[in-house]
Amino acid sequence: MKIWVLLLLVAVTxxxxxxxxxxxxxxxxxxxxxxxGISLADWVCLANAESRYNTQATxxxxxxxxxxxxxxxxxxxxxxxxxxxxxxxxxxxCSELLTDNISxxxxxxxxxxxxxxxxxxxxxxxxxxxxxxxxxxx
Numbered sequence: 001m002k003i004w005v006l007l008l009l010v011a012v013t014x015x016x017x018x019x020x021x022x023x024x025x026x027x028x029x030x031x032x033x034x035x036x037g038i039s040l041a042d043w044v045c046l047a048n049a050e051s052r053y054n055t056q057a058t059x060x061x062x063x064x065x066x067x068x069x070x071x072x073x074x075x076x077x078x079x080x081x082x083x084x085x086x087x088x089x090x091x092x093x094c095s096e097l098l099t100d101n102i103s104x105x106x107x108x109x110x111x112x113x114x115x116x117x118x119x120x121x122x123x124x125x126x127x128x129x130x131x132x133x134x135x136x137x138x
Contacts, residue, residue, distance in 0.1 A: 015056030016100035030106045044136035049123030069097030
């Protein structure tokens, strides 16, 4: 019995790593293609650069803040983890960005882009900007 509980806990807490094609379909269905003039390929490149399509990716930054989820959304500005001072611009808990259902992450990413553009993401600037990203949606 204990082994089944352990296996269930591992299954519940394990990260979903999207297949690229599955992510393309999910983002397209969520209206990300062309949102604020940003191509679907740029969104997929951004997710690859930031998290390698991993819904439970986190990264601790040198300023003490943390980036969460598939788009690596920062808790200083966009979500609240209850421990770090946050502007919480997306009005969500950071834990909502770590689920296999990325609808909250998509809505928050749209908020960020609406306010700051896709250049808000360092990963996109370093790995996608001014590059041919068409291979991400082939």
